[in-house]
Each structure stands twice: as C-alpha cells, then as structure tokens.
Amino acid sequence: MPISGFPEWLPPQRIIEQQVLDKIRSTFELYGYSSLETRAVEPLDTLLSKGETSKEVYLLRRLQEDDPSAKQDDQLGLHFDLTVPFARFVTENNGKLQFPFKRYQIQKVWRGERPQEGRYREFLQADIDVVNRDTLPFHFDTEMPLVIGDVFKSLPIPDATILVNNRKVCEGFYRGLGLEDTAQVLRTVDKLDKIGPEKVAAALVETAGATDAQAAACLALAEISSTDGSFADRVRALGVSDPLLDEGLGELLQVVETAAEHAPGLVRAELKIARGLDYYTGTVYETMLQGYERFGSITSGGRYDNLASVGNTRFPGVGISIGVSRLLGLLFGHDALAVSRSVPTCVVIALAAEDKRAESERIASALRRRGIATEVAPTAAKFGKQIQYADRRGIPFVWFPGEPDTVKDIRSGEQVEADAATWQPPAVDLHPNVSAR
RNA sequence: GUGGUCGUAGCUCAGCUGGUAGAGCACCGGGUUGUGGUCCCGGGGGUCGCGGGUUCAAGUCCCGUCGAUCACCCCA
DSSP states (O other), rough: OOOOOOOOOOOHHHHHHHHHHHHHHHHHHTOEEEOOOSSEEEEEHHHTTTTTOOOOOOEETTTTOTTOOOTTOEEEEESSSSHHHHHHHHHHTTSOOOOOEEEEEEEEEOOSSSTTTTTOOOEEEEEEEOSSSOOOOOOHHHHHHHHHHHHHHHHSSSSSSEEEEEHHHHHHHHHHOOOOOHHHHHHHHHHHHHHHHHHHHHHHHHHSSSOOHHHHHHHHHHEEEESSSSHHHHHHTOOOOOOOHHHHHHHHHHHHHHHHSSSTSEEEEEOOOOOOOOOSSEEEEEEEEEGGGGOOSSSSEEESSOOEEEEEEEEEEEEEEEEHHHHHHHHHHHHHHSSSSSSSOOOOOOOGGGGGGGHHHHHHHHHHTOOOEEOOOSSOOHHHHHHHHHHHTTOEEEEEOOOSSSSEETTTTTTTEOOTOOOOOOGGSSSSOOEEO
C-alpha cells in the first residue's frame, strides 16, 4: 500500500532518476562544488531557530520511550531542507573547512504537508551553496543561475526560466515609501498572482498600515519584470529613494547581466517574487518549467547573510536547490520522459540448452569484463521466447553461441558474426538512453 | 492541518431507478519441434481501495478510514 506523500518509482523511472542525478552531480562538480552528506536529523531547536515555526517537522521518537511527554529539549526532527543542516555543519566544522566553501548535497528531505501532484512529504533535493567567513563576495549570487542553467541544458526537459528578485529592493522600496513592516508587505505582495492586485491593495491598507498611494506603489513595483537591466530604470521611475533599494538594484542588475552574457534567456528579474523561507536577506531565486508553471517552482534559493554564526563570526551564504522529486514527479505524471530500456542490460546471451549454460556464462563474463552489461537467458526456452525476453525489456542485443557466435540487433533484425573478446556495441547502446517523449 | 472531488482486472473504462461483475489492450498457453514483434484459437486473473451500517439483497445508498487529486496553508 502506498503511503500518502512518500512516492516510489518503478525501475524505468529509477533509471531516469539516476541518470538525472548523474547529470546534476557532474555539473555541480564542474563548478567546483564538493559533495557533502549530513545526517537526516537535527535537534528541533536547530530546525526551528530561524523562525520557521510554521514548518511541519517530522519528529523522531523511540518506541520504548519512557515518557514521551518529557524531555522536549533534545527532541530530534527530520530536516525539511538542506540549507539549515548545512549551516549547522559549517559552524560545527568551521575550523576544518576552507573558505569560501562550495558544497553540494543531494538528499531526501521531509515536510509534513498535505501532498498533491508535485508536492510530497518525502522528496529529493539537490542543493548547492557557497559559504564564506565574515563576508561573501556578491559574484557567487550570479553563479547560482548559471549552474542551474547548465544542469537543465543537460537534461531532456522543457525550457526553464529562473526568476530572480532581491529582498533589499523590496525592503528598501517599502521603507523608502514609509512602510515599516516590510516583512508583512512582502508576504502580502507575494499573493499577487493568487488573489489579484485589488485584494492585495486592500490587504496592504488593512494589515500593513499602508495608504492607498503606498499600496499602489507596492503594486507598481511588483508589476516590474524584465530579462535585461531595464527593470532598474523602471523602479527608479517610481521615485522612491532609499540606500538599501539602491544596493539591491545594483545586485539584481549584476545577476541579470551576468546571466544575459552566459545564458541568454535563462534569467528574468521578477520583482514580485519573495520566496517563503524568511532567512533570505538579498537575492532570491525560483524557477518555472515551461508548461508546468501551475505546479510552482522546481528550483529555489537565495542569499542568507545571518543563518550561521560562531561567536561574533558570521558565515554568510548563497545557495539554490533543485526539487528533484517534484521535477521528476511532474514529468513522469505527464509522461514527458522516455527511456530506451527498462533494465541496464545491453546483451542477452541466448541459451540453447540448460547444459550449455556454462558456455553462455563464459561469453557473458567476457563481455562484462569490457564493461558491457550482460545477462544470460533465464531458461533455455525457444529462441523466439528468448528474443521476446529481450524485446519486452528493450534490451537491444541477443547473442547466439555457436560456430561461430553471432549477435543480433533485435531492433533491425540484423545478425552478424561476433567474437566476445572484441565485439563492441555502438556507444549509444551501452547504457539506457533517457529522452523527452 | 482544514475543506471539495474521485477510487471497478496490470492499463483505459462499462455496469440503467440497489438483485451477489464485463469489454478492449496487456499477460499466459497453443497453432509455429525451438530466431520475436502480424494473424487465429484458448486461458488465467477482480475481498468492486479497506472497515462498518441500512436492506430480503449494495459495485450501486449512508458513515468512517486509506489513497489519488484540487483549493487553502506552505513550498521543492
């Protein structure tokens, strides 16, 4: 029986997932990120320390616990993202790490929310972060979208757009406007797509103490969107001035312009996005997959200047995380990915009779020694059945022992003489191929 | 966590106002004493998600529960 929110894939889907993970991993490493794995659990107060009290955290409990109601101090919870555990890890090991520290982490995370399509309670995230001691140069903020863009380019998936904003722009703008509760304004404006400008304006007046004019200005800011640097002029044209606003605009401009040079069309400044996690202090990212916009962001992250510290030393960071399970779940659900075979096997060695198994196994060994995934037919059934065994699984070759041996490409029907010591399948057939459907 | 919709063979679905289950595809076997994908013939497979209730009788009505999905919340 399935458990709600805990998806499990079938073998062909798992082949796709592993190849996707291989691409993600190799791309991360191309940019110099080191792999890290942290434990699944963190002390509850670590998980909740950054004000994420609304998070649905799964708790860990022993069956034989003496008194479940007592000892809440050292309560453990499953992590709900990879950034908070990473920040904890950095502070814990700061003496052994070299900064700036670039790491990637591909692990399961857990959130006790109501599942829907593309929303799970247990899911895989692929996360990169850069952390430095004291201050982190801003150019790392511009690197994040480039890494993600390269990952997506290497995968057979629809085009994606990375939406970028900067909290300093919003906070500076709101403050320059005379609104003090910038967090509340941000939360309200974030609902723009859902409830529309009229309701957002009304809510701003009601909950954030805005005047009609202030509310209108907030909406005007939220409407701004561009794939080049023109957004900055449009913001300035709104006539609000504030040092933080200027700083934010400069940063956002760098992200957009860097992306425009290295990956045209990938990034768009979108001044209405906010991102839920409230530890972000500057740049924020989210990603829309073309054709899947209604399922929300498949990648998100941002800059956090205050997440980690030891004594009075700060460890600011910036990171972004790919929602691997969401991405795959959506694509699987829409039958958008195909794989050339459902098993790793490249060659099936036919078996003429059960007492010839040793001979077939010798051929299989010879092929395996040279890296060709090979299995011997499970029974000495009629050759037609053995070919069918391969065909059902999408295995491209069937090998017939004989004098001489022959190998048949069952897609074309072509059968040629072959020597197990030298025969090589076409490179594309060595492993299952994942493609868009 | 709150509310709505849905849940019949592996898959897609049929089953009228309640009378104890069917099709196509898939699968297995045979025609084809041994190199498949066509065709023909035959076959297996369903506690109608699960539990309870109403009724002489429930796939069909009611309640609960689990699962899928949608909205809210939140977010990958």
